[in-house]
Amino acid sequence: MYRLTVRDHFMIAHSFNGDIFGPAQRTHGATYVVDVTFQRRELDDDDLIVDIGLASETLSTLLAEFNFQNLDDLEEFQGRNTTTEFMARVIFERLAAAIAAGRLGDSGRGLEALTVTLHESHIAWASYEGELQ
Amino acid sequence: MYRLTVRDHFMIAHSFNGDIFGPAQRTHGATYVVDVTFQRRELDDDDLIVDIGLASETLSTLLAEFNFQNLDDLEEFQGRNTTTEFMARVIFERLAAAIAAGRLGDSGRGLEALTVTLHESHIAWASYEGELQ
Amino acid sequence: MYRLTVRDHFMIAHSFNGDIFGPAQRTHGATYVVDVTFQRRELDDDDLIVDIGLASETLSTLLAEFNFQNLDDLEEFQGRNTTTEFMARVIFERLAAAIAAGRLGDSGRGLEALTVTLHESHIAWASYEGELQ
Amino acid sequence: MYRLTVRDHFMIAHSFNGDIFGPAQRTHGATYVVDVTFQRRELDDDDLIVDIGLASETLSTLLAEFNFQNLDDLEEFQGRNTTTEFMARVIFERLAAAIAAGRLGDSGRGLEALTVTLHESHIAWASYEGELQ
Amino acid sequence: MYRLTVRDHFMIAHSFNGDIFGPAQRTHGATYVVDVTFQRRELDDDDLIVDIGLASETLSTLLAEFNFQNLDDLEEFQGRNTTTEFMARVIFERLAAAIAAGRLGDSGRGLEALTVTLHESHIAWASYEGELQ
Amino acid sequence: MYRLTVRDHFMIAHSFNGDIFGPAQRTHGATYVVDVTFQRRELDDDDLIVDIGLASETLSTLLAEFNFQNLDDLEEFQGRNTTTEFMARVIFERLAAAIAAGRLGDSGRGLEALTVTLHESHIAWASYEGELQ
Numbered sequence: 003m004y005r006l007t008v009r010d011h012f013m014i015a016h017s018f019n020g021d022i023f024g025p026a027q028r029t030h031g032a033t034y035v036v037d038v039t040f041q042r043r044e045l046d047d048d049d050l051i052v053d054i055g056l057a058s059e060t061l062s063t064l065l066a067e068f069n070f071q072n073l074d075d076l077e078e079f080q081g082r083n084t085t086t087e088f089m090a091r092v093i094f095e096r097l098a099a100a101i102a103a104g105r106l107g108d109s110g111r112g113l114e115a116l117t118v119t120l121h122e123s124h125i126a127w128a129s130y131e132g133e134l135q
Numbered sequence: 136m137y138r139l140t141v142r143d144h145f146m147i148a149h150s151f152n153g154d155i156f157g158p159a160q161r162t163h164g165a166t167y168v169v170d171v172t173f174q175r176r177e178l179d180d181d182d183l184i185v186d187i188g189l190a191s192e193t194l195s196t197l198l199a200e201f202n203f204q205n206l207d208d209l210e211e212f213q214g215r216n217t218t219t220e221f222m223a224r225v226i227f228e229r230l231a232a233a234i235a236a237g238r239l240g241d242s243g244r245g246l247e248a249l250t251v252t253l254h255e256s257h258i259a260w261a262s263y264e265g266e267l268q
Numbered sequence: 269m270y271r272l273t274v275r276d277h278f279m280i281a282h283s284f285n286g287d288i289f290g291p292a293q294r295t296h297g298a299t300y301v302v303d304v305t306f307q308r309r310e311l312d313d314d315d316l317i318v319d320i321g322l323a324s325e326t327l328s329t330l331l332a333e334f335n336f337q338n339l340d341d342l343e344e345f346q347g348r349n350t351t352t353e354f355m356a357r358v359i360f361e362r363l364a365a366a367i368a369a370g371r372l373g374d375s376g377r378g379l380e381a382l383t384v385t386l387h388e389s390h391i392a393w394a395s396y397e398g399e400l401q
Numbered sequence: 402m403y404r405l406t407v408r409d410h411f412m413i414a415h416s417f418n419g420d421i422f423g424p425a426q427r428t429h430g431a432t433y434v435v436d437v438t439f440q441r442r443e444l445d446d447d448d449l450i451v452d453i454g455l456a457s458e459t460l461s462t463l464l465a466e467f468n469f470q471n472l473d474d475l476e477e478f479q480g481r482n483t484t485t486e487f488m489a490r491v492i493f494e495r496l497a498a499a500i501a502a503g504r505l506g507d508s509g510r511g512l513e514a515l516t517v518t519l520h521e522s523h524i525a526w527a528s529y530e531g532e533l534q
Numbered sequence: 535m536y537r538l539t540v541r542d543h544f545m546i547a548h549s550f551n552g553d554i555f556g557p558a559q560r561t562h563g564a565t566y567v568v569d570v571t572f573q574r575r576e577l578d579d580d581d582l583i584v585d586i587g588l589a590s591e592t593l594s595t596l597l598a599e600f601n602f603q604n605l606d607d608l609e610e611f612q613g614r615n616t617t618t619e620f621m622a623r624v625i626f627e628r629l630a631a632a633i634a635a636g637r638l639g640d641s642g643r644g645l646e647a648l649t650v651t652l653h654e655s656h657i658a659w660a661s662y663e664g665e666l667q
Numbered sequence: 668m669y670r671l672t673v674r675d676h677f678m679i680a681h682s683f684n685g686d687i688f689g690p691a692q693r694t695h696g697a698t699y700v701v702d703v704t705f706q707r708r709e710l711d712d713d714d715l716i717v718d719i720g721l722a723s724e725t726l727s728t729l730l731a732e733f734n735f736q737n738l739d740d741l742e743e744f745q746g747r748n749t750t751t752e753f754m755a756r757v758i759f760e761r762l763a764a765a766i767a768a769g770r771l772g773d774s775g776r777g778l779e780a781l782t783v784t785l786h787e788s789h790i791a792w793a794s795y796e797g798e799l800q
Contacts, residue, residue: 003529004486004527006485006486006527007527011389011391013296013298013389015281015282015297015338022181022183022186025336026279026336029281029338030297030336030338031282031296031298032297032299033297035390045487045490049482049483050482050484071294072281072294072295072296083181085181085182085183086139087183087184088182122279124790125191125277126139126141126142126187126191127139128139129137131138146787148680148695155447155452158734158735161735161736162680163679164679164680164698165678166788203690203691203695204693204695205680205693205694205695216447218444218448220444220449221444223403224403224444255698256678256698257674257700258407258409258656258676259408260406261403262403262404264402264404269795269796270752270755271794272752272792274790274791275789275790275791286580289580311750314683314748315748315749316687317752319687320791348581349582351580351582353536353538357577390524391523391541391542391590394537394539397535398535410657412558412562412564412654413562413563414548414561424601425545425602428604429546429547429563429603430546430547430563430564431565432564432654434656471560471562522567523567550713554715556720617710619710619715619716623710656674657674658674658719659672660670660671660672661670662669662670
């Protein structure tokens with residue numbers, strides 16, 4: 003199995019609901035360093051997993067929607083806690099849709115699985131891994 | 136699949152038995168930087184994999200039993216080599232028991248698997264991964 | 269010259285004023301991974317630069333005042349931009365005052381200089397370095 | 402499951418064929434920081450996954466064949482693009498053959514799988530993972 | 535003293551002249567992860583050391599001249615060894631000139647010193663530090 | 668000013684004397700990841716700060732004297748605490764003597780200063796910096 007990972011980041015504000023979050027119920031924020039891992043069984047005709055330039059660009063465009071935002075203000079996240087693990091899944095779904103729409107090229111359609119990891123600090127990170135259709 | 140990792144560390148002395156270990160048969164030591172990865176299929180009602188505060192605290196308490204010890208002095212390790220991979224398993228078993236005992240809360244019982252990674256230097260690390268009951 | 273560094277982190281929300289900040293004028297946030305470097309010419313009687321336990325604890329207590337806050341709400345930062353470099357100086361001043369007040373012990377008074385570095389991402393960090401009185 | 406990883410590196414020149422590579426069609430180069438992960442279900446009689454000294458030495462010897470080379474000059478790579486993912490597979494195959502030939506000792510034959518990861522920069526890395534016979 | 539660092543990278547081929555270089559006399563290559571540190575005594579009116587967007591962009595443009603090149607082919611490096619330390623100085627001089635030419639804005643003229651660090655692997659890096667006019 | 672850093676590591680046991688050390692008064696151990704920074708004003712005739720192969724080899728030989736030792740057993744450290752900062756100085760003195768003895772070659776005599784940094788964990792490190800004669 004082949005895997006390629008690219009790294010980027012975004013910076014957001016948010017707050018959490020629920021006693022379990024303690025002081026994190028207040029409006030605070032995070033830098034999320036994002037690692038996206040693309041997985042496929044065989045390389046394409048260019049000996050690539052995916053066009054790394056296209057992959058980095060697509061990721062960057064997608065993260066720009068969240069970068070420098072207060073996630074509490076976004077309609078789609080109402081009633082949810084935008085935890086690190088939750089956001090990993092959100093970015094997974096967006097990237098999976100982008101791949102299905104052909105934004106990583108024809109070769110991108112050969113990708114079989116994706117892992118999105120968000121590092122919230124030097125001592126904590128979370129990921130979501132799923133298969134692609 | 137969702138995964139959350141938290142990092143901590145502990146510092147121990149030990150020695151190894153067997154010619155294969157060469158100079159490491161002498162009493163020496165290591166800093167182990169520990170990464171514990173908690174895995175579950177779906178997030179809990181708070182959009183969490185596990186209460187990260189509780190997880191970090193439980194790990195820290197558990198590592199405190201080994202921290203600043205000479206592992207050669209501990210009854211339970213007699214006749215074994217406390218290699219990096221061996222200690223990864225030891226910590227896995229302790230954490231698995233703590234989770235089963237409810238120390239990561241009710242939600243912690245939803246965890247399905249655990250990986251414990253011990254970094255012994257910038258160029259070597261070992262892990263043990265297993266399912267939870 | 270001897271130097272000792274300890275690492276911690278805090279997570280905040282804030283916004284910036286001025287066209288130069290572009291989208292960062294919106295409320296967003298950051299994880300700041302903090303490295304504090306203590307400097308002195310000679311070791312103390314215990315062969316230490318400073319009591320590392322006391323140093324880590326003092327830093328953690330100090331960062332707790334900012335952790336999980338929206339810096340825009342804090343009186344003392346009105347009219348300023350709480351940039352990474354600005355916050356490095358703020359933490360420097362607080363630590364310098366704590367050291368002068370004896371919170372790092374008698375030996376802590378032997379410290380000659382301090383550097384505070386805040387990492388805002390894997391590709392950007394800022395620091396403030398100054399002498400102690 | 403137990404896993405042990407050792408890290409090394411090598412430095413090469415190469416060029417790529419195909420419009421998709423843009424400026425990387427020119428002769429350029431890379432430092433590849435290499436992580437090799439050895440996997441087995443149970444520890445051996447010494448409480449080891451593999452003799453780490455032997456594993457590091459074998460890896461180093463193997464990488465020396467490529468280190469300080471222009472990969473474009475090597476017969477075996479004619480007609481292929483020596484991308485990061487392609488080279489991860491090449492090193493996997495070499496190591497798998499070395500293990501089968503007993504170069505990691507008798508215990509090395511108990512290894513079940515291998516992952517080879519090549520880091521090409523702080524923001525991109527690729528790996529190949531496969532089972533051993 | 536305030537310092538801000540930004541990170542980028544470039545990938546090149548080259549060869550060295552002189553017996554001291556051993557196998558590195560052959561055409562090989564490197565990924566250079568580049569850290570540039572901007573230094574000034576006081577923050578500007580926006581509470582900044584330098585406009586980080588402008589600084590990153592200027593660095594990226596400058597590195598693009600070397601990225602995906604065989605340094606042996608460049609006129610300006612004839613008769614020199616393009617070692618890591620040598621290239622750190624080259625990039626320092628280019629950036630210093632860009633700053634003097636106002637490419638980091640008016641505020642950029644307040645910068646007093648610059649350090650350029652090139653990481654050639656996980657175990658070796660070199661830097662050049664100098665004052666600005 | 669030019670600086671070159673090389674990284675290596677060693678693993679030791681030791682114990683500390685003094686109430687200030689708490690549980691670290693017991694026999695425990697550490698992995699020290701060692702960064703040595705060589706400094707000089709101008710490059711030598713090969714465009715080098717120092718022969719990096721010779722520097723790495725000299726460092727490795729020097730660290731081998733301490734590697735896999737219980738520092739409490741070494742005559743020279745009786746009555747001292749072998750703290751991270753203390754050991755940074757010890758390695759500095761050894762390297763400075765090696766350089767003075769010509770073990771880094773003629774060019775090595777052009778070195779002006781040296782910094783030795785010992786990382787004891789992902790959250791703590793210490794260094795000693797001094798001039799060379």
